[in-house]
Amino acid sequence: MTDNAKLSIGDKSLEYPVLKGTVGPEVVDIRKFYGQSGRFTYDPGFTSTASCESKITYIDGDQGVLLHRGYPIEQLSEESSFMEVAYLLLHGELPNPDQHDDFVRTITRHTMVHEQLAMFYRGFRRDAHPMAIMCGVVGALSAFYHDSTDIDDPAQRMIASHRLIAKMPTIAAMAYKYAVGQPFLHPDNSLSYTGNFLRMTFGVPAEPYEVNPVVEKALDRIFILHADHEQNASTSTVRLAGSSGANPFACIAAGIACLWGPAHGGANEAALNMLREIGRPERIPEYIARAKDKNDPFRLMGFGHRVYKNYDPRATVMQKTVREVLGALGVDDPVFEVALRLEELALSDDYFAEKKLFPNVDFYSGIILSAIGFPTTMFTVLFALARTVGWVAQWNEMIEDPEQKIGRPRQLYTGATARDYIPLDKR
Numbered sequence: 001m002t003d004n005a006k007l008s009i010g011d012k013s014l015e016y017p018v019l020k021g022t023v024g025p026e027v028v029d030i031r032k033f034y035g036q037s038g039r040f041t042y043d044p045g046f047t048s049t050a051s052c053e054s055k056i057t058y059i060d061g062d063q064g065v066l067l068h069r070g071y072p073i074e075q076l077s078e079e080s081s082f083m084e085v086a087y088l089l090l091h092g093e094l095p096n097p098d099q100h101d102d103f104v105r106t107i108t109r110h111t112m113v114h115e116q117l118a119m120f121y122r123g124f125r126r127d128a129h130p131m132a133i134m135c136g137v138v139g140a141l142s143a144f145y146h147d148s149t150d151i152d153d154p155a156q157r158m159i160a161s162h163r164l165i166a167k168m169p170t171i172a173a174m175a176y177k178y179a180v181g182q183p184f185l186h187p188d189n190s191l192s193y194t195g196n197f198l199r200m201t202f203g204v205p206a207e208p209y210e211v212n213p214v215v216e217k218a219l220d221r222i223f224i225l226h227a228d229h230e231q232n233a234s235t236s237t238v239r240l241a242g243s244s245g246a247n248p249f250a251c252i253a254a255g256i257a258c259l260w261g262p263a264h265g266g267a268n269e270a271a272l273n274m275l276r277e278i279g280r281p282e283r284i285p286e287y288i289a290r291a292k293d294k295n296d297p298f299r300l301m302g303f304g305h306r307v308y309k310n311y312d313p314r315a316t317v318m319q320k321t322v323r324e325v326l327g328a329l330g331v332d333d334p335v336f337e338v339a340l341r342l343e344e345l346a347l348s349d350d351y352f353a354e355k356k357l358f359p360n361v362d363f364y365s366g367i368i369l370s371a372i373g374f375p376t377t378m379f380t381v382l383f384a385l386a387r388t389v390g391w392v393a394q395w396n397e398m399i400e401d402p403e404q405k406i407g408r409p410r411q412l413y414t415g416a417t418a419r420d421y422i423p424l425d426k427r
């Protein structure tokens, strides 16, 4: 146990316990700080703040380590499946064969959505961004599943978790079908979770759809790479929404909204658009110069991370998967060469080295998704589909945490002090 943290402020000497985890930085427990000092701590963006205790995911940003319930992402993405990782994140252990089969059977049986939910899509323009549709339709699930919104009932929490994991592929595929003007396909539960999603997305009623095993494996691996990531912005959003007792469907819809931002999950769409805009390796220096220019808001999308100050281990796996998928599909996408060259030039530039900016999970993913046939507007939808597993695991952990209470940060107020109202005719 580390000695207490000592802080002298004004005429007070205060001490706070230091809490130690199983691995990673210790934390200073400052819950009594305001009561004892009359002051708040100040940490915009929560760069030095632990919002909760968790057992789900551990990241060592300096070493580029990512563990899910202790298992390295490199091993899970190579050996496991998205359904197995979903079980691991939710329950804390890898399933035995019976547990695995039961879980897959349960998820499979929840893949259909209420037929009335299909009516929601009709309200959107055909060119609506699919993430706008996801925010609306997932939030609307609250209106259909009143039998699984009592968050104090563990059984209802697990049903809602299963429903969310199972229905996200169906809802996402429907968003794509609506955009391209093709009919919705119902789930085919003889297929795998990822194969079912591929068929609902790219299949048509007019002919049978054969799932390409290379694509199925690559997409399943991409889902694993996006499943969870500690207390990132969208997971923190889900936890904060859940801390008020909001139902899980509303909380996940809040997470989807947050993930959409280009600084977060929206970066995969922005990164491919950027690589396409660059177009040729000869144009890379111009963009690197812009990224370094303080007066230019442009940033290299898919580069940098709040936690990783080393290579994002997911990006390593993603780059390897690009080679596999492009090779298997016989796709020669010049954008991949641009991405590889951009990475090489950026990582040899002092600006990126000093600021420890490396490719993150979003830098290469779009190249694979594009090769599979997804439009860029669907990239963040796929991120949300996969991250739903992490969101519901973190949401359950928060609800079960005896120390959790409604999240309610304070502020440093720099606005006007009290003043009297002036009637309009006196102003």
Ligand code: SDX
Residues within 6 Å of the ligand: 045, 228, 229, 231, 232, 233, 262, 263, 264, 265, 267, 291, 292, 298, 299, 300, 301, 302, 303, 304, 305, 306, 307, 355, 357, 360, 361, 362
């Ligand atoms: C995800 O949190 C997670 O875990 C997220 C995620 C997950 O799985 O949930 O990993 C998924 O969101 C990955 C990140 C995707 N976003 C992008 O690729 C967008 C581009 N990257 C950034 O905008 C930025 O790097 C962030 C948002 C990811 C991190 O920002 P921070 O931690 O707040 O760092 P910062 O903005 O303060 O940047 C530090 C410095 C700044 O320079 P100075 O002001 O110190 O001089 O680095 C510079 C920034 O200008 N910088 C970049 C840059 N990213 C940071 N400069 C050029 N290009 C970039 N991409």
